């Protein structure tokens with residue numbers, strides 16, 4: 001399937017909730033969670049649309065704090081004042097949209113976004129046994145709790161900016 005990421009808009013939130021309900025039955029979140037992420041950080045929120053313009057996936061990211069993934073289904077209130085990573089809160093693709101490299105295409109959007117904000121890392125909680133998948137995209141496990149995500153989930157981080165060597 002040919003699909004492309006575009007900026008998420010408020011009018012897409014019903015589609016996001018629909019996809020989330022189908023893809024993430026074990027990690028339910030209230031619609032206001034998606035709406036708040038979009039309101040707080042629209043630059044990090046994307047919709048995947050197929051060749052017919054139909055929504056077939058979404059991705060939500062926002063500046064975050066390394067080692068402190070927000071609990072599932074929790075409002076942020078505000079972005080962290082001293083963010084040090086771009087946190088990929090969620091990526092969910094309908095089955096028909098999988099296998100075509102959409103996550104890699106998303107990472108080509110998120111890496112420069114993180115760099116433009118001087119955020120040196122991407123971070124995520126791998127669910128559904130996807131840790132090895134993300135390792136294949138340059139992520140590595142770091143020691144951090146995954147809180148409400150529960151057993152089998154793994155906190156992973158990828159570098160977007162190398163530290164500047166001291167003179």
Ligand SMILES: CC(C)(COP(=O)(O)OP(=O)(O)OC[C@H]1O[C@@H](n2cnc3c(N)ncnc32)[C@H](O)[C@@H]1OP(=O)(O)O)[C@@H](O)C(=O)NCCC(=O)NCCS
Nearest residue numbers: 091092093098099100101102103125126127128129130133
């Ligand atoms: C995880 C997900 C985003 C990957 O998207 P995708 O389009 O399938 O990924 P790609 O096209 O880059 O890669 C496809 C390959 O990754 C593998 N893969 C996909 N999801 C995987 C997973 N959870 N665990 C292990 N391998 C996985 C596929 O089997 C496929 O392998 P192949 O090329 O050997 O056939 C997508 O499967 C999805 O939305 N899953 C449900 C929601 C979810 O688990 N989100 C992850 C949140 S951390």
